[in-house]
Amino acid sequence: MNSRDLLEAMDQIDEEILDKTAPKGADGGEKKGILKRIWPLIGVASLAACLVIVWLIVKNPPATKAEAADWDISQLTPEELQLPTDQLIDVILKKDCLWQSHIQSGSGVWGPFEEWREKLNGIWELEKRDDAGWTLYLKMMEYYVMYTVTPGHLKVKDEASWYRLRAIQTLLQQETFLSQLDQDIAESAMGLIRTREEGDTAYMAGRVYELKEFAKPSRWKFEAWYVVTAPMSEEMREKVLSVYSEEDCARAIKIYGFEKAPQSGSWIERYIIPFTENGRIVSYVSVDHWNNGNITLQELKREADPDMIIFDMLEAMSSLSSEAAPMRIVSNHNAAMFFIVGDTAYTYTGIPQNFVGRSLSGLSEVQHTAEDQLICIH
Amino acid sequence: MTDGQIVQLLTERKEEALETVQTEYGAFLTALARRILGDPQDAEEVVNDTLLAAWETIPPQEPRSLKAYLSVICRHKALDRLDTRNSEKRGGGEAALAMEELEESLPDAAQDGRSWDERLDLKDLIRRFAASLNETEQRVFLLRYWYFLSVAETAKECSVSAANCKVILYRLRKKLKSKLEEEGMWHE
Numbered sequence: 001m002n003s004r005d006l007l008e009a010m011d012q013i014d015e016e017i018l019d020k021t022a023p024k025g026a027d028g029g030e031k032k033g034i035l036k037r038i039w040p041l042i043g044v045a046s047l048a049a050c051l052v053i054v055w056l057i058v059k060n061p062p063a064t065k066a067e068a069a070d071w072d073i074s075q076l077t078p079e080e081l082q083l084p085t086d087q088l089i090d091v092i093l094k095k096d097c098l099w100q101s102h103i104q105s106g107s108g109v110w111g112p113f114e115e116w117r118e119k120l121n122g123i124w125e126l127e128k129r130d131d132a133g134w135t136l137y138l139k140m141m142e143y144y145v146m147y148t149v150t151p152g153h154l155k156v157k158d159e160a161s162w163y164r165l166r167a168i169q170t171l172l173q174q175e176t177f178l179s180q181l182d183q184d185i186a187e188s189a190m191g192l193i194r195t196r197e198e199g200d201t202a203y204m205a206g207r208v209y210e211l212k213e214f215a216k217p218s219r220w221k222f223e224a225w226y227v228v229t230a231p232m233s234e235e236m237r238e239k240v241l242s243v244y245s246e247e248d249c250a251r252a253i254k255i256y257g258f259e260k261a262p263q264s265g266s267w268i269e270r271y272i273i274p275f276t277e278n279g280r281i282v283s284y285v286s287v288d289h290w291n292n293g294n295i296t297l298q299e300l301k302r303e304a305d306p307d308m309i310i311f312d313m314l315e316a317m318s319s320l321s322s323e324a325a326p327m328r329i330v331s332n333h334n335a336a337m338f339f340i341v342g343d344t345a346y347t348y349t350g351i352p353q354n355f356v357g358r359s360l361s362g363l364s365e366v367q368h369t370a371e372d373q374l375i376c377i378h
Numbered sequence: 379m380t381d382g383q384i385v386q387l388l389t390e391r392k393e394e395a396l397e398t399v400q401t402e403y404g405a406f407l408t409a410l411a412r413r414i415l416g417d418p419q420d421a422e423e424v425v426n427d428t429l430l431a432a433w434e435t436i437p438p439q440e441p442r443s444l445k446a447y448l449s450v451i452c453r454h455k456a457l458d459r460l461d462t463r464n465s466e467k468r469g470g471g472e473a474a475l476a477m478e479e480l481e482e483s484l485p486d487a488a489q490d491g492r493s494w495d496e497r498l499d500l501k502d503l504i505r506r507f508a509a510s511l512n513e514t515e516q517r518v519f520l521l522r523y524w525y526f527l528s529v530a531e532t533a534k535e536c537s538v539s540a541a542n543c544k545v546i547l548y549r550l551r552k553k554l555k556s557k558l559e560e561e562g563m564w565h566e
Contacts, residue, residue, distance in 0.1 A: 007457060011454060013504065
């Protein structure tokens, strides 16, 4: 026994006593005491801030919404378009009105981003011209997230923001690009989550927690990775099977259905398509709508075929392990097929569109990589 | 919002419950974790873990005092993290000092490295020990060794001088040691 045991044993002390003895001062986290003391300072600071804001508005009237929405790639001069990528980034980022206008109107998971990217089609082409183009791409994404998590626009509580953030982080963690990228991007974005939307910290905690769990090296012993996300409607399932029959998929053997999400009481449809490799079933299910009360990964594990290995791709992607990077998964794990279904497929993986093909919209536009390894259906 | 209402929200799996918990007890928990760990970032992560644990355990748990319930989780997780850090030689916050002090309370048999009889229910003993203290002793003991306030902060909370606080703590450690020796069974 040591003093640590003593400290731990104190866990059993009666709640009533703990309540009674809890610190009351500022160090106990009581807000009222602190507020009382700093109230005069807050008043003075607020007054000063108001005066500064008024002065700034008078001096620099903000762009109107119309002006903001009108900004597009054509505002870049020919000279600017010829700038090296890193300088071009600066030019683009300075014209931030573009981003705001789109995010304000945005909804859904990836739509606004797609729309926004359409406007920047020229830049999209530009970014492919060299590896440094990745920096531009990521800077854009970062900027998008920055605004997305800004109060007054979509909040970080919006799952889409979270996934985008994870996608950014994933890309940042791919060592291929590490030398060219600003490592602070992801960290600063995370910082925004913490500081700007403190109320949402708890919301994030669940995911962060699971990410940590999945980052453990012991998790990475898969012989093959086959992926499908959920939820998938009956209609979609039919479509998938019509396009990818068991033969087409080579290994699709069965559709599992989970009709009810425990706890939430809400009815959903959720399917996993398992594939076999050397007699082993390996599958994946996303918990993308985890927060909406749908089935959780844990619940799924309880219900699934015991031979099935289930893990969350989002978590995998977000792992610090470079092995989690999507392209590495495809290449290093000798996966014959990397199968993603769902409107957030693109977001989840963080795989750049020029890797999988141009469009993810519609089943008829199912895209294959040159190696026929990656299939995305939006 | 009362604890009961927050627990009800948690039971109904409503997200705003976590936001409310964060609003009501976030600062308190952060302060607790920070005192144990010293590092603000670690403390923040511990608080996040605490909230997640609350989300996962309520229901079925229905704590009467949410503050105490969260404190127990938070403290436990912070101490665990401190263990990890100590193994990495990264030091700790006020908890490390508190542990050093508590070494004095260990019976000689324990310090000799003799094993401790598992029949001794340490948690129960500590619970009874805390309950047996008078009000001032309880506050001093728990503020220092449960909430990990510094001696100066503990003294201030209890409206006693720092010197007096130290004396009270010293006596409490002796008292705890006696209790442990009285009830402990040790193997050679």
